Amino acid sequence: MSTSIHDLTNTDHILIIGGGLAGLFCALKLAPRPVTVISAAPLGHGASSAWAQGGIAAALAESDSAEAHAADTIAAGAGLVDEEVALALTREAAGRIEDLLRYGVPFDRDLAGRLALGREAAHSTRRIVHVRGDMAGQAIIAALTEAVRKTPSIRVIEGFVAEALLTEDNMTTGVQLRRRDDVVAKPVTIAAPAIVLATGGIGHLYAATTNPQEAGGLGLAIAARAGAVIADPEFVQFHPTAIMVGRDPAPLATEALRGEGAILINAKGERFMLARHPAAELAPRDIVARGVFAEIAAGRGAFLDARAALGARFAEKFPTVHASCIDGGLDPATQPIPIAPAAHYHMGGIAVDTRGRSSIAGLWAGGEVASTGAHGANRLASNSLLEAAVYAARIAEDIAGSVLSSPARALTARPIPRNCAMPARSGENLRTLMSSHVGVIRDGEHLAEAVRNFAVLERDTGNIALRNMATTALLVAASAFSRRESRGAHFRSDHPAEKTAFARRTMTTLDEARTVADRLNDAARPAAQPIMA
Structure with missing residues (x-):
């Protein structure tokens, strides 16, 4: 349900800042406990989760295992993945997929009615669940938004931006907000017993990015300014195949295209990744991104070529990418797609433990704004939505089992x-x-x-x-x-x-x-x- 921000200057509700997968999933998992979700954009808009094309990684096939999924995650993370965290994450994957199915996410199925599994770079087998090829994020957010709006214990306030966390003695006391579309409005402060940051990543700090405008590092900044420990901020994943058609943010050509056989070529038609890595186009993202970057820097250009692999089937298999290309004036069924690396995902973020707790008492963080140790120095494809769902559920469980004191008083806005x-x-x-x-x-x-x-x-x-x-x-x-x-x-x-x-x-x-x-x-x-x- 919706409410006025001015009704919330002092609340017993759990405050969740962010309307992406982590925020909405956490709110639903907390039900029937009272929750207020604060979202800068209307629900369903402005969240990187909704833009995710690849899907969610989960070891669901009989020939696969959580241990194999964790091993691929650890290998991709270049020596910095917390192995216990990775294994726990992959072991919870099937349960979170079941949750999403119950919330109405229409994952693709094969002719036998089983979940269809795709393969993406650096995965040793097919374990990615999709929705209509490249619409997983959009479908997940749509289903969760509908579920949230139908849940009586969840209040939603849209159009407000968190600009500061309020703390005393390393403990959260509340949050300071401001209406997004009224830059001279007086800030609003809300005292709350617990705050969950689920504000997304930092991609829009870069000129070339696949992330929405809302992904400007806000949650990380306000947590850091409140004194929170920040983990691994230097590790920014650049997606190697952003579509260069003059849009900001740049549309994404999902990695699943390469999983289906699309290749990377330069303007001469040469496959340049063959000489860079044994897995060629399916090498880890950092290697592919540097390969694409090098071709562009050398003046040879870089293109994703799906003509032989997909051809006329492109529009049916990958409707989102196809629409982006058509809007940009090219037909991916018959033309190579011009690409460049773009800021895509942040492995760093607010340092949290296995329950999503930050170094500040009363502050939890989930999704891309958090750093759990699961990704290390390089995220394995399609692990981000999985991590968001797993940690959102853990945060909800931890909060439900915590003794939270009611806010004692209203708060004074900071002189910022x-x-x-x-x-x-x-x-x-x-x-x-x-x-x-x-x-x-x-x-x-x-x-x-x-x-x-x-x-x-x-x-x-x-x-x-x-x-x-x-x-x-x-x-x-x-x-x-x-x-x-x-x-x-x-x-x-x-x-x-x-x-x-x-x-x-x-x-x-x-x-x-x-x-x-x-x-x-x-x-x-x-x-x-x-x-x-």
Whole structure:
């Protein structure tokens, strides 16, 4: 049900910030306990979950096992996956698929009525459940949205953005919100006994991304500013096959296309991945992304060619990708698709334990805003929706078993900048700098420049939205600068090899990222003028 934000200045409801898979699934799992879901966009819109094309990975075939799924996850994570976390995740996969089926998600089935299973890169077998080929995310969010709106214990407030977490003595006391479409409105504070952050990832901090505008790192930023420990922020996965048809965000050509036999070619028609990895087009995403990046940088261009593999069947098998191509003026049944790597998924996020608890008491995090240790340095395809569902269920169970005190009083808004309209030029400059300096291929000099500029912006800007963007950008860049090796999705051209000394997860804070910036400034004095405007 819907309600007014002004009815909630003090509530016994669990607050869930975010309307994607993690947020909605958690709300449903908490029923009949009272829950309020705060979503910046109307439910069903603005969540990266709804854009997911590949599907959900689960070991459902008789020839497959949770152990094999975990082994593939661990291999893809380049030495940083928490193996116990990965195995527990894959063992819960079948149960979460059953949950989604009960909520009405129409997963594809074969002629015998069994769930149809596809294969994607770095999986050793077919274990991906889809909806109409490439519509899994959309179908899941539609089903969960309908279920949430029918659940009496769930209140939904749309159109509000969380701009700060309120804490005392390392414990959450509430959240500060502001109406998304009214940048001069007075902020609203809500005291609550527990808060779940499910705000999504950071992809829109980059100029080239497959993520919606709402995925700008907000949840990570407000948690970091409240003192939360942040894990693995340097590991950003770039999807190798974003469709380059002049749209922001870029449409995604799902990895399942390559699973069905589509190949990667350059403008000369050459398959360039054959020389880069034994699995060619089905190599891990970081390797394929760098291969595509290299072809484009060399002036040869990069294309996804599904003509032989799919041809006239393209529209039926992959309707979403087909529509994106047609809208962009090309026919993928008869033409190669121009592609480029784009920021797609963040392995880093708020550090959480196996129950989804952060380092701040009363604050849980699930979905892409959290870092559980399941993905390591490089996410295995289609594990993200699985992780979101598994941890949303765990968070709900943990909260249901916790003794939560009722909010004692209303809260006072923090004295933070009141100008919330994003300056277009500054926002675009930040995104451009992230792509050019903290992108697919990185080096110390450019990372240092990014760190210094983001630190100035994070400290000095009077705009709360821009400050939150700069906070997350600073965390990513500072950790990338500090990891002087290449591992998984993090590639340093000046440190191209893995190093045993760095075979550990990053655990950091905003204060530590600021310290990295201070040291770089000390080393660089007299400092050049910041390039961010």
